[in-house]
Amino acid sequence: MSPPPRMPLVLRIALIVAVMAAIFAVDTTTRYEVAAAVFYAVVILTTARLLGRRALVALCAACVVLTVASLVFTPHGDLRSGLINMGISVAAIVMTTWLVLKMETARAAAHEAQAQLLRIARIKSLEGLTTSIAHEVNQPLAAIVTSGNACQRWLAQEPPNLERARQALERILADAGRASGIIARVRSLTRGEPPQRSAFDFNDAVQEVLALSQAGMEINHIALTVELADGLPPALADRVQVQQVVGNLLLNAMEALGPVPAAARRLRVESARDGEAILFTVTDSGVGIVPGMSEHLFDAFWTTKDEGIGVGLSISRAIIEANGGRIWAEPVVQDGAVFHFRLPAAGAEPRP
Template identity: 35%
Template sequence: MSIASAIFRSREPEGGAYHIAFGATALALAATVFYVDTYTDIEGAIAVLYAITVLLAAQAITRVGLITLSCLCGFLSLVSYALTHAGETDLQAMLRLVVALAALVITTMLLVKTETARLALLSINAALRESEGRYRSIFDRTRVALWERDYSKLHAVLMGLKQQGIVDVRAHARAHPGFTERCIDLITVVASNEAGKELLGCDASATGTLKQSITTASDKFLDMLQAIMDNRRVFEDKVLIRTHGGDDKLVLLSISFPEEPLAFHRVIVSMVDITQRELALKALGEAQAELTKASKAAAVGVMSASLAHELNQPLGAIVVNAQTLLRWLDRDPPDLAAARRCAERMVRDSQRASDIIHNTRSLLARRDGSTETFDLDAFIEDTLALLEHELDRSGTKVRIEREHTPPVRAVKIELQQVLINLLTNAIQAMDEAGIENRAIIVRTESQDAGTIRLTIRDTGPGIAEAIRDKLFSPFFTTKATGMGIGLSICRATLEARGGSLTGDNHPQGGAVFSILMPVHPEVERA
């Protein structure tokens, strides 16, 4: 920084001549005061006029310059006193010198303080201009529709009503027709950005535009008036507005109200057009409704397929027993004992088909099946008896490996259908692979104090790696005539009762399916 820039103020070009004139006048006055004080016989505190010199120079120089000039004027006063009173002691002259120096010091101190305040004010004004510039840039360039509106008159009216004891704006509007229109007329638009003009289709300050956009949302406008009366800082809501072209748009309106009543002359209002979003949400809702209908139809289809799948085995058993019954009756003489056993098996299978239908109806009615406590080993024996014909036909031997397990409590028909499905799948898998030594090992064991494991292992080809991840997927099957819902239903049935079903390959060959069942399932929760 140069000495000149430290002493003299930097000024705009148009003010240069003005400051030069002040500087030149101050220097001329300082020279005149020194001459009069030193070389004339005028008695008096002529040196006091140096304060005027400093005042004039203050218009053109900085604080450093003021202090420098003040020191120079003080030095000239001392030089003048020394030249005019050399070797003499004049009390009056000395008092005049002290008064002049005091005036000069006080004037300089005041001017320095004033200059400091002036510089602070200039800094504040510069910061305000910069802030205003940033605000205006953001206001104009943002893609959110923004307005500056003057709510001062409206605020005064609402506060006046509040002082009169009126606290419900809607009730007051119903009792005074035209109140809403008068309130709208009290609002004026100070400024709007380009996004606001695009949203409404014209400049929002145009006559009638504000009233047209608000009138379509008069209920929301009354809510906004209530927010002002309640001294709330923010009002936000979805509002239907009408553009200059007559189109209705749904916008998200947000208004930030100031804390000070005097600041209501500039209230920021923002609007975000959400018309397309709401239309998309409406379309999504309609699509979800259609999907719900389709899901219900699919659920009915799955239930029908499941029912057909589960009834296929007992009905097939009834047919086989009926054919066997006829053969026993066609003998000469008829084997009535064997025929009786066939008839009993037909009754048993018919009852099981009835139980399946009853359980399915319970599921459709969202009623829990009837649980009962039973011995697992006896349950397995009964289930294998139902598959007697299938096992004999395929030449499959079944070995049961028992471990002492506590009685279980479950919906018996459901667990029986799961076990029949797994045994039937094992038989069919070995049939398709042409396995000669066909065997199924059914093993029961206690997993822990509250869980029992039931495993079904076969000596078939096992589960192919490519289909292992899809094993329990609905409608996935490797059978030519299969529907692919058996394993899916089995897993869903067990999981609904707190159990689980997994499938994998056994290290010694063949597939193995593991059923985990809680001893006392929380049927009510399921």
């Protein structure tokens, strides 16, 4: 169900002016003892999100002027009570304006802090992928050098072996394409673009992240099992953001496997259809979830890592929920942990 259309800005301003005029009329025509001007504070509260700082200050000044004018034009009542009520009304208007301005400043600071946390989390995630990325890029580069040397040898023969040289050049082009693809995947994971929900192949997105993590798993002797369900409908979410969450869950699982003997390091990645949604699961045989820890796992700045900053899972939850999904964790019966998240499907028929 779509949200109701918002009232046009001009109409809202006209309504505010009408309300202020009504307050002025009531405050002027009633006795001094009636402090109707205090309702100008309500007007300021309701218009806080529509106006900038200068416009809000100007509105405050206008409300104060109208309050004083009401006192001047009020025809009857106890003047002393009127002065007291005017002072109370002016104080309420000024204090409300000050509080609103402070609140808007705090909200802007909170948005900036959130953006900064996203940048920090992205950098920390990249630190964990550095070894894997270097290994992945080094492989096609080393192959390019080998094929280049071979090509030189084939061309140096008498007569030159053009067929073998052509084959070596084809290998160079293919390996250069591999290196370019790796760099493109890394760039897609580090872009700080606003969320753009669209339909995409969920399994392909997961495979791209796994390709970046593969070398790190091999270096750390982690046995990886991948079970991606066939026939999944397209996911409806921001592809890059979802890949960031997948990468973060994989990194967390790899770190949890660090203290475990190499022979027992197992990691399973799964995707499945769950009604009208897609379910993603990462299971590890690591140190597991300590009792009482699960309720804090997704809290900002809460971490059990010596060098952690405690924002990875918090931001992952924010990303998944912003894309209409849910993320949660649960311990494994023996050792290890399981992390799940669900994302809405695009509603298309499952692919064959």
